[in-house]
Amino acid sequence: MYRKKGVFTGEGVIPYAGEGSTVTVEGAVCTQVGCAYTGDEAVAYAAKQCDVDVVAAYPITPQTIIVERFSDYVANGEVDTKFMHVESEHSAMSACVGASLAGARVFTSTASQGLALMHEVMYLASGLRTPIVMGVVNRALSAPINIHGDHSDMMGSRDCGWIQLFAENAQEAYDLTIQAFKIAEDQTVQLPVTVNLDGFTVSHATESMKSLADEDVVRFLPPRKPVFKVDPSTPMSVGGMALPEYYYEVKRQQEEALRLSKPVVKRVSKEYGDLTGRRYGFMETYGLEDAQAAIISLGSTCGTVRSVAKRLRAKGKKVGAIKLWMYRPFPTEELVSAIKGLKALAVMDKAISFGAPYGALCSDISASLQNTGIKVKILNMIYGLGGRDIPPSTIERAYKDVLQTAKTGKVKERVKFLDVRE
Amino acid sequence: MSRKESLGERMKLSWREMPIAGIMFEPGSSVEYKTGDWRIEKKPLIDQDKCIRCMICWLVCPDVAIERVPKPYKNYQESLKEDYYHCKGCGICAAECPVDAIEMVEESRVVP
Numbered sequence: 001m002y003r004k005k006g007v008f009t010g011e012g013v014i015p016y017a018g019e020g021s022t023v024t025v026e027g028a029v030c031t032q033v034g035c036a037y038t039g040d041e042a043v044a045y046a047a048k049q050c051d052v053d054v055v056a057a058y059p060i061t062p063q064t065i066i067v068e069r070f071s072d073y074v075a076n077g078e079v080d081t082k083f084m085h086v087e088s089e090h091s092a093m094s095a096c097v098g099a100s101l102a103g104a105r106v107f108t109s110t111a112s113q114g115l116a117l118m119h120e121v122m123y124l125a126s127g128l129r130t131p132i133v134m135g136v137v138n139r140a141l142s143a144p145i146n147i148h149g150d151h152s153d154m155m156g157s158r159d160c161g162w163i164q165l166f167a168e169n170a171q172e173a174y175d176l177t178i179q180a181f182k183i184a185e186d187q188t189v190q191l192p193v194t195v196n197l198d199g200f201t202v203s204h205a206t207e208s209m210k211s212l213a214d215e216d217v218v219r220f221l222p223p224r225k226p227v228f229k230v231d232p233s234t235p236m237s238v239g240g241m242a243l244p245e246y247y248y249e250v251k252r253q254q255e256e257a258l259r260l261s262k263p264v265v266k267r268v269s270k271e272y273g274d275l276t277g278r279r280y281g282f283m284e285t286y287g288l289e290d291a292q293a294a295i296i297s298l299g300s301t302c303g304t305v306r307s308v309a310k311r312l313r314a315k316g317k318k319v320g321a322i323k324l325w326m327y328r329p330f331p332t333e334e335l336v337s338a339i340k341g342l343k344a345l346a347v348m349d350k351a352i353s354f355g356a357p358y359g360a361l362c363s364d365i366s367a368s369l370q371n372t373g374i375k376v377k378i379l380n381m382i383y384g385l386g387g388r389d390i391p392p393s394t395i396e397r398a399y400k401d402v403l404q405t406a407k408t409g410k411v412k413e414r415v416k417f418l419d420v421r422e
Numbered sequence: 423m424s425r426k427e428s429l430g431e432r433m434k435l436s437w438r439e440m441p442i443a444g445i446m447f448e449p450g451s452s453v454e455y456k457t458g459d460w461r462i463e464k465k466p467l468i469d470q471d472k473c474i475r476c477m478i479c480w481l482v483c484p485d486v487a488i489e490r491v492p493k494p495y496k497n498y499q500e501s502l503k504e505d506y507y508h509c510k511g512c513g514i515c516a517a518e519c520p521v522d523a524i525e526m527v528e529e530s531r532v533v534p
Contacts, residue, residue: 129443190442228445235449242444250444252437 023210028277032210039202040065042170042209043109043135043195046177048073049217050133053104053224056084056095061147062199063111063137070107089114093121100130100192101238103229105181108132111199112139115153119160125192126161127254128239131184131224132192133177134162138299138350139199140386148387149199151298151350154327155360161254163193163261164328166298171209173197175278176325178217182268185224189261191254196327198300200387212276220275258329265326282331284323285338287313291320293406294339295398297348298324298361301383301390305348308395319399327361332368339365343406344377346398350384358415377405383418394419458487461511464526466504467533470495472523473502479515479524488515504533 023034037045044066047055055074059067074083082099086092089110100106110118115136125132136154140146154164165180167173173195180193197203212220230238242250266281273279286306288294295305302323309321322338324331339345349359356363362380369376381398384390398418405411441447466487468479475498480488487509493501516524527533 127443227442228447234447237446237449237451238443240444240446246440246444249435249437249440253440253442256437 025210025277028275030212030216030275032212032276034208035211036206036208037170037174037211038065038204038206039167039170039173039197040135040137040204041069042174042211043177043197044069044073045211046174047107047133047135048079049212049214050105050107050178050181050221051218051223052079052081052107054082054084054096054099054106055108056086056092056099056106057108057110058086058089058092058114060089060111060114062139062149062203063109063114063135065203066109066135066137089117090121093118093125096132096134097121097125097128097130100125100132101128101230103224103226103231105185105224106130106132107134109135109137111137112141112147112153115157116141119157122157122160122162122192124239126258127250129190129227129254129257130192131181131190133180133184134192134194135173135177136194136196137199137203138196144386146386147199149201149203149300149350150385150387151196152352152385154194154196155349155351155353158328158360161191161258162328163189163191163258163265163326164196165193165326166196166324167202168300168302168323169202169209170197170205170207171278172280172325173202174209174211175272175276175280178212178221179265179268179272179280181224182221182271183261183265186261186264186268187225187227189257189264190227191257191261196299201300210276216275220272262329262331280325282324282326282334283338284325285320286310286322287318287320288322288338288341290318291341292318292343293345293399293402294320294322294342295346295348295395295402296322296324296339296361296365298327298350301348301350301395304390304392305395308392308399311392312396312399317399317403319403324361330364330368335365336368336372336374339376340372340374342376343409344379344402346379346381346402348398349380349382352382352385362415377409377411379405379411379413380415381418382415388419390419456507457485458505458507458509461506461509461529463529464511464513465506465509465529465531465533466511466513466515466524467527467531468502468504469523469525470501472521474521474523475500475502476520477502478518478520482514482518484512484514485510 073079141152184193269280347362358380489503
């Protein structure tokens with residue numbers, strides 16, 4: 001059942017945000033609305049509340065709902081947004097770069113093959129320092145063709161110079177989207193941001209969550225103040241050619257901007273936490289005070305990992321869990337300091353980095369530990385490719401392995417492929 | 423940033439001093455960008471005595487490397503001058519000159 005002012009639920013209508021009951025969250029200064037949204041709807045609703053000027057997007061499963069819902073807002077006159085219907089993701093990202101250079105607040109969204117098609121223009125978005133927020137609904141890459149969730153798409157574009165945030169559920173997708181605009185448009189950052197949510201697991205699952213009132217979002221996120229904008233009254237050349245004498249310096253400057261976005265992410269998440277009571281940052285840790293073995297992961301898997309860790313800790317096992325909210329810029333020092341007390345760490349990668357020593361996340365963590373003198377045994381676990389289910393029993397086996405390594409100090413398998421048929 | 427600080431002069435700027443994203447905040451700055459640093463092998467040298475000021479070299483140059491300068495020479499009111507900041511060394515001017523007044527000389531040759 002789908003109604004104009006309700007969410008698709010299959011049975012009955014769950015109150016749409018704005019119609020739901022207001023709730024008070026402990027530690028929050030603003031009143032919030034209890035509502036039920038899928039991850040995709042939550043992202044579209046966040047973009048709506050952020051008063052976006054331009055959306056240029058092309059629909060692709062499992063991101064489609066974001067674009068559909070946003071076009072509803074435009075058609076109903078609920079937003080003052082120019083919605084550009086483009087013929088491909090390559091054009092979508094190109095239009096976003098142009099709109100952002102003109103000073104607009106810009107949002108787009110894609111997944112999988114769409115992200116791959118955007119790949120070329122994503123380097124332009126970061127190289128031209130255009131703040132754009134993109135919801136990436138993570139999905140496997142062809143071939144074989146597959147529509148379900150894994151991180152192959154984002155990991156393939158991880159070096160594009162974008163800030164990359166990962167959401168565990170609909171609530172986080174909503175919260176991170178609002179924060180993403182503030183981070184991207186910060187005067188010192190001026191870089192595009194992706195908000196990643198797992199295809200289907202998060203994008204299509206309806207969850208109960210809390211949304212802010214429009215006026216609170218506006219207060220948190222005032223209209224964009226561009227550092228520069230293309231305008232006939234102040235002519236300038238953007239995207240000029242830079243041969244060996246200039247290119248290197250421009251890129252070095254871009255890398256510095258990405259590194260300097262870390263304190264901005266910290267500041268914005270604190271501000272958002274003070275407003276809503278929901279605190280973000282680079283990562284969330286669970287049980288690391290006394291843990292000997294832990295699992296680190298990205299996205300929706302973190303929930304399963306945490307619940308298994310909770311159960312194991314109740315049985316007296318010294319285990320912990322880490323969820324990374326921010327993958328780029330990589331929180332190197334903060335992560336090293338979080339894991340330094342561990343004996344073993346299992347790193348969950350939902351994508352293969354073909355031919356590499358480890359999956360992408362594990363490579364980053366191993367590199368972060370280099371020269372620190374900290375001896376944490378690292379196990380890499382590849383899992384969930386093409387949407388392969390990741391039940392608690394699998395995580396339990398992973399914890400068993402990492403506890404064994406913590407005990408013996410020996411790594412049996414450097415890279416383990418969880419739940420693949422041998 | 424003044425017009426004097428053209429891209430040519432900006433070449434020594436560090437990454438901290440570069441304008442954001444390599445943007446050029448003034449229009450029309452490309453004329454100041456000296457592009458002849460990758461000229462190949464030889465450069466043209468105009469013999470002012472042989473030159474009849476027909477302007478064919480000025481016309482055929484694919485860049486802007488032949489300049490007209492208001493410097494009288496013998497019976498002529500103006501002279502033609504090589505612009506080595508923009509010349510890429512293609513040699514079309516030398517090949518097209520009807521009186522063989524242009525010679526392609528070694529890059530190392532010091533010209534007056």
